[in-house]
Amino acid sequence: MFRNYILIAFRNIRRNWSYTFLNILGLTLGIASCLILFLVVRNELTFDNYKKADRIYRVTWNAIDFNSNISLAVAPKMRAEFPELQVSQVMYNREAMVKIHNQRFKEKDFVIADEYLPQIFDFQWISGDPKTALKEPNAIVLTESIAKKYYGNTDPMGQVINVENQFDAKVTGVIKDLPSNRSVPIQLLLSFETIRNQVKENLNNIYDIGGGFFTFMLLPENYPIKNVQARIPGFMHKNWNLNPKEVRFPLQPLKDVHFDQRYINNVVTPTSRDTYYALFGVALLIIITACINFVNLATAQAIKRAKEVGVRKVLGANRKQLIGQFLGETTVLVLISLVLGIVLASVFLSGSEVWFNTKLDPSQLTQPVVMAYIAGIAITVILIAGLYPAFVQSAFQPVDSLKDKGAQFVKGFTLRKGLVITQFAISQVLIVGTIIVANQMDFFENQDLGFNKDAIVSFNIPNQAKMDVLHQQLVNNPGVEQVTFSNGAPSYNNNASGFTAPDFGITKDDVTEVRFVDENYFDLFGLKVLAGQKVTARAQKDTIITVAVNETLIHKLGITDPAKAIGKHIIINGTNVTISGVVQDFQSESKHKLRRSCVLGYNKPRFFMADVKLRAGSITKTIDQINKSWSALFPDNLFEYKFLDDHIASFYIQEQKEYTAFKFFSCIAIIIGCLGLYGLIMFAAAQRTKEVGIRKVLGAPLISIIGMFSKEFVVLILIAFAVAAPLGYWVMNNWLNNYAYHISIGPGIFVVAIAVSFAIAAITIAYQTLKAARVNPVKSLRSE
C-alpha cells in the first residue's frame, strides 16, 4: 500500500509539474530561511555560552548611567575580600600592531588579561598550560588562526612577538578560535603582568575608568549571587569611601551582557532579545506562508482529483487510507524541499559573514539540536500543509466526485480566500516593517547628526611633536580641502569628565564630554554656532580658559537663550572655565542614547587624531599620498584610516545586521506568497476558461476579463491591509521606542506598503490573466 502511495505521489508530481514546482520552490525557500534564521537567532541567543556562564558575572559601574567599564582598582581588592570568587580583569583593545620578524600586522581584538581569566572562561587550549600561560610578564597567548597566520606549521610556542613597538612577548599558549558570539572577542591575549607597571596608577584610582576595562567574576558552584551582592556596598565604602546612594557596582550576569541595552560601551553593541524573537517570528511567518501555498494549491487541485478519490472509495478505500495517501504525497514533496532547503541553507551560510557580519559555520547543520529542529520543521510542515487538504479530499462523497461534482464540496474556497488574506497581511506587515527599519537606518546614519560627515577621513597622530610638519604636508596636498586636529571627530565618543556649576546650583559632579579641538574643527565639521564664537587657538600658558559648550549643557544650567550663556563659568575637573560659545547639539554617540552635555576647548598636546576633508574626484590618490607622507613621518607605525561615515555606520552594526536580515527574509516571504498567488490564479484561469469563452462570445473586451480576475484580489488586498496596517504600526512603534531618537511613522509608509502590495499582486497575476483573457473563445469552449 505504501509503495502505491509513493508511486502515485511521484506520478502526480510529474503530471502536475507546474504546481509541484511552485510548491517545492516555496517550501524550499521557506525551509532554508527557517534554518538560517534559526541558526542566526541561536547564535545571538547563545552569546557567551561558556561552560560556567551561569556563574559568571561582570562587575559594572553605575553612577549617572550604566558603564560596563570599571576601574582596574576593583579586581585586586575583590580577590582579597571575596576569596571564594575567581576575579579577573580584562583590558580590551579594538586593535594593536604586532611585529613578527620585522613584518607588521594590525590585529583586531587584542586583549590584556590576568592569569585568572582562563579559569573563568573555558578556552580550548591547543598548547600551553591555562594555569600558567598568563602568569608571567611578557607572555602572550594566540588563537589558532593567528598562530597559523604568523607561523604556518612551525610550532608557535616560545616564539617572540613585538607588541606596539613596546614589549616583546613570548608565546606561551595557543587556544582554539573563539566562536563569533562572544562579548569579549579575543585574537591575542597578553599577560596583565606585562603592563602592570604602566597601569600602576589606575590600580589605585577607582575613578580611572578606561574604555574596555572589564572585571569578570566566577561564583563557586551552588553559591547564591545574593551573598556577594549583600557585601558589595560595605566593600565599596571600606575601600573607596563610596556612598551606595551615588555609586553602585551592579553585578551583571554574563548571559545578559549581550542584551542589556543600558550598557552601550560594550565591545559588541548590546541588542534586544526581542529583535531575535521578532526574527524568529519572521521565520514562522515564512514557513506559514509556504504552508498556506501548499494548502491553497492542494485544495485547488483537489477538484481535479475528486474523481480519483471517488474511484478509490468505490474500490474500497476507507478515509484513513486516503488521508494516509495524501499525507504520503505531502511527505514526498516536503522531503524533496527539505533536502533542497538544507543545500540552499548551507550554501548561504558559507557566505554568512558577508551577509550578516556573523560567521555561521554550515557544519552546524549536522549538530543534533539542529537536526532535531530540521526534523521538527519537516513534521510540522507535513502536518500543517498536508492534514487539511488530506481531510478535504478524503471527505468527497464518491457519488458526487464521480459525477465531477467534487468542486461543490470543496468548501475550501472561502478558506482559500482567508489564507490568501493572511498571506497578503503577512507581506504587508513585512513591507511596512522593512520600510520603517530602512527609514530609521537612514535617520541613524544620515539625518540630524549636527555635523558634516562626507568625504572625511580620520587617522591618528602617533607623535605630537611632528604635528606641525604633518599639518603642513596635509594642507599642501591639492587633494585636501581642510584639515583639523583634535582628540576625535564628533562621532568618536570622547573623554567624559565631571563638571559643576555652583553659579547655577550644580554643586555635585554631573558628567560632560570633553573634546579637545583646534580652530578648524568647527568649520570642517560644519558645527553650528548658536551664540558667541567657535573654539580658537590658544597659547598653553593662557590663564583664562574659554570653551564652547553644547545646548544640552546650557539647558542643564537652566539657560534657554544661548546668548545668555556667554561669559558664564563652569568648573571642569576643578578648573574654572568660561563659556565663549554655544554650539548646536550634535550626535556624538549612537542614537540609542540621549545626547549628553559637551564641552569643546583648545588643548594642543591632546590632539591625537587628524581629520581631513578630501576634495571630490581624486580621493584614492589623495589617501595614497597622505599614506606616503604619514608613513615617512612615523616609520614605526602602520597607516590606518577610516571614513567618518563608516565610523558612524559602525555604531549601528547590530541594527544593520538586523536590517539586512529583515529585508532579505521579508523578500523571501513575499516571493513565497507570490508563488502561491501565481498558482491560485493559474488555477482560477483554468477553472474559468469556459466562462471567459462565453463572456468573450457575448462581446466582453479584454479589459473586462482582466478586471474580472483582478477584482477579487483587490478586495482581498484591501481586507488584508485593514489587518496589517494597525498590526504593523503597533509592532514597529514598539521597535522604534528602543531608540532615544527615532523617526515617526507617517501615513506615507502605509500608502507605499499598499501600493507595493498591489504592484506585486498585479505583476504576479498579469501573465496568467492575460493568457486566459486572450485565448480564442472557440478554443476555450471546445475544451469543455
Add this chain to the structure above:
Amino acid sequence: MIKITDLEKFYRTEEVETIALNKLSIDVKKGEFVAIMGPSGCGKSTLLNILGMLDDPDGGSYMFNSVEVAHFNERKRADLRKHNIGFVFQSFNLIDELTVFENVELPLIYTGVPSSERVKRVEEVLDKMQIMHRRNHYPQQLSGGQQQRVAIARAVVNKPKLILADEPTGNLDSSNGNDVMELLTDLNEHGTTIIMVTHSEHDARYSHRIIRLLDGQTVMENIMI
C-alpha cells in the same frame, strides 16, 4: 440477495424538491442478471448508487444478504462494498496516474491481499479479459473498449458477489459493446449477480429480467425468455 422495500430518495434545493425514488420495492436473487431501464431522470442511477452503498436512501429498507444496510455508516458501507460489490461505469473511471496493472490491483490493496497473491490474481483476471499485453500501459493509451475491459477486470478481481454496471457500453461502439456484454454474461454464468442500468434494449436482452422505471417507481417488469 437484495431486497428493497419502499425505498425513497429526494433531492432538495432551496425551492424545489425532486423525488428520485418513490417508495420503490425490488427483489434481486443471487445469480440473477437484472437490467434497469427507463428515461433520463427516472431514478436509475440513483437506485444503482444506493444499491452500491455510494449513497443513502431517505426512507425505506435495503436488505443486503438479509442484513439491513440502509443506515450503515460510511466505514461499514465501505467495508461491505469492498468485499461484496464490483462497479463498472459508463465512463470507466480508471485512475489516469496508474497503469492497467495498478488500476486492477487497487481493490486488492484495499482489502489487504498480500503482494504475491495480488500479482497472481491481477494477471489471472487480465488474462481472462485479454488485456494482459497492455498491463503496463496507462488508461489514456488504450481504446475505449480496452479501458472498459480493464474496468471490468478491476470490478471482478476481488471476486465480488454483485456487479453493478452503469451503462457499461454507453461510451463504446457496437462491436466493443457486444464484447463487454459477453464478458458480463460470462461472469453471470459463473455465479456473479449483475444489476445493469442501460438505455439499450439490445444490451438489456442479455439479462434475465428488465425492470422499467418511471418517476422513481417500477412501471413494468419483463422476464426474458
